[in-house]
Structure formats: structure tokens, C-alpha cells
Amino acid sequence: MTDSGAAATGWLIDRSLEALAAGQHPSGALIASPDFRPYHFCWVRDGTFCAYALDRWGRHQAAARFYRFVAKAINDFMRGQGLESDGSTNSAFPPTRFTMEGQVADDGWPNFQLDGYGTWLWGLSEHARLSGSSRLWDEFAQPIEFLCRQLEHLWPLPCFDCWEEDGERVHTSTLACIATGLHCAGSATNRLSASRAAEAIDTFVAEHAVLDGRLVKSIGRRSIDASLLWLSMPFPVAPVEEAVRVETAEAVRSELGYPGISRYQGDRYYGGGSWPLLTAWYGWCCVSAGQSDDARQCLAWIEEQAGPDGSLPEQVDGIHRDPFAYQEWVRQGGRPARQLLWSHAMYLVLADELGCHAGQAAVP
Ligand code: BGC
Secondary structure (H helix, E strand, O other): OOOHHHHHHHHHHHHHHHHHHHHHOOOOOOOOOOOOOHHOOOHHHHHHHHHHHHHOOHHHHHHHHHHHHHHHHHHHHHHOOOOOOOOOOOOHHOOOEEEOOOOOOOOOOOOOHHHHHHHHHHHHHHHHHHHOOOOHHHHOOHHHHHHHHHHHHOOOOOOOOOOOOOOOOEHHHHHHHHHHHHHHHHHHOOOHHHHHHHHHHHHHHHHOOOOEEEEOEEOOOOOOOOOHHHHHOOOOOOOHHHHHHHHHHHHHHHHHHOOOOOOOOOOOHHHHEOHHHHHHHHHHHHHHHHHHHHHHHHHHHHHHHHOOOOOOOOOOOOOOOOHHHHHHHHHHHHHOOOOOHHHHHHHHHHHHHHHOOOOOOOOO
């Protein structure tokens, strides 16, 4: 990397760390986006990847505040519903996002999404590894028990996917998140039923989510979705062969654009542009496959998408964007998020994977 390239990277790393710090409420909640009203909530999914990035960049206290926020929100949810749930109904499952004060957000968007809590359990174990302290596992014994019980029962049910769509199906990346989360919880808390359920999901994915040597977006639906990259990093489902992951990542690259990767073909949300966070994900997979030139190209592409103040948007124009669908969404909901914390988080993950250095920001 040239000196000016390294300086641009250092600058954006600083802006990204600042964005995460500024987006954290005193409650510990991390806002999805400060400039897009429908995202003025804390998503468990987005927040966990932000906390993971914070941990990777040494901000362990900020990460712990987020994990505590979610643990408390789950406890409050359990109490509010008077639940001693046996995990057999989806209405007893905690919501996918909370207000910044930890209440259930009543915004009409679908809530039954299982991926975020699997991701949260994984994040907790990464927090323990990266911070060197596993005390949160003990502190959260009750909400973890509750979550595990629920996920062990509910994983075979259809739920909304990580894009909050298609609630009629079972989604491959969702299963990978749950399996990884349950594996983590099983080994951190010696919970045998969690480990057993995780193994059952692994087997199910290997048997039902691979068709013609590639992963499928959802069970019974042969199409490519960028979230399938999660089965390369960081949620590999052990029995799925490496060749299948490689073939899937290549399909993502050829069908969804490179380096600006979109979610899936036919995506209507803001016309289905290119997502910096998915480009960072692809770059992360490239690093782990030893293709660091491609990973650097992903990093450089993301840097080109940053606003003058260093904000990273949710999505930008891309080869697949449908201009009519874009205009229709803008007409109904205003412009899409100009600063998405999850985009900053994934940029930080990729920059760290590539051994890049921050600029001037002091560690708080
Ligand atoms: C995306 C979700 C994301 C949420 C908040 C939605 O549009 O599909 O994946 O968690 O925005 O960023």
C-alpha cells in the first residue's frame, strides 16, 4: 500500500471508530444509523458486529456495554411477558431490535428473526476471547439460558431472514448464525443441549442447503445471496465442504458484483445497490483464502464510497440497482442511510484483517 493509501485508510479507521463511539447511547445501545429515521433503533444483529469491531480495535468496555444492554433488554422482555418459556412458540422470542432505552420497538417491521441472537452468542464468545475475560457469560446466565432454550427449539421454523424478508422460509445464513451461537454457548457454559442442537443444525445445513456444489439462500430456494459469505467467515458450518464455500463465494462475486457487492439479484430495497459492508465481508473471506490483493481492492473500493466527513453509507449505486425501485423508496422513505454503523464495523474488521493502522485517534 502507498503512503497516501495508508493515510486514507488510517483516516477512515479513525472516522469509523468515532462513528461507533458517537452512535452508542448511555444505555449501551448502538444505533443502526443516526441519519435515517427508520434505523433509530438498536438492532441485535448490527450491534453485535459493531461490538465485535470494537473488541478487535481494543474498545472492550464499549463492547461490554452493548452486550449488557442486550442482556438487560432480554431480561426485561422475559419479565414483561411473564415468560418462563419452554421455547415452543415464536411469539415468546425476543424482538430483533430495541429502542435506545431497551424497549420493544413498535415500528411495524417484522420481528421474528433468529439470526441476530445466534450472532450475539457468538459475539459474546469473541468478546471473551479478545478481551481476555469470560465474566459476561456468568453475569448473563439467565438470559443465555432463555435464549439457548428458545434457539434449540425454534431453529427449524421459518423466520424472517437477515434482510428482514421472506418470513415463510428457513434461511441458510440464519441457520449458520444459530449453529455457531449455540456451539459457543455450549462450550462456554457446558450446556449439552446447546451443543447437540448446534450439531443437528450443522448436519441439516450440509444435507439440505447445498445444491450443485453451492449453498442456497434458503432451503428449497436455489439462489445466491451475499449473506452466504457468512458460512466462510465467521460462521463456518463444519460439515459443509470447503469447495462448496469457495464455489459460493465465487458465485457471489460473479452474480452480485465485484468489488461493490449487492445483497441478491432482484433486491428491490432502495433498488438493490452495492453494500460496503458486504464488500468488506467479501474482502474478509479473501484474506482468509490468502487473496490479499482482492481484499485490498475491496478496502479501497469502500474508501471511495465514504462521504467527505468519512461516513460510510448502507448502500450506493451499483451495477444491479434498479433506478425506478430506488426512486420509489426515496419517495416513500427519504434517502437511504448515509451513515450505517454496521458498514463502519465491517470496514474496521477488514482493515484489521489486513493489518492496517489507525490514524490519530486515541483509545478512550
Ligand atoms: C437490513 C438489516 C439491518 C437493518 C438495520 C435492514 O434494511 O436488511 O439487515 O439489520 O436494516 O441496519
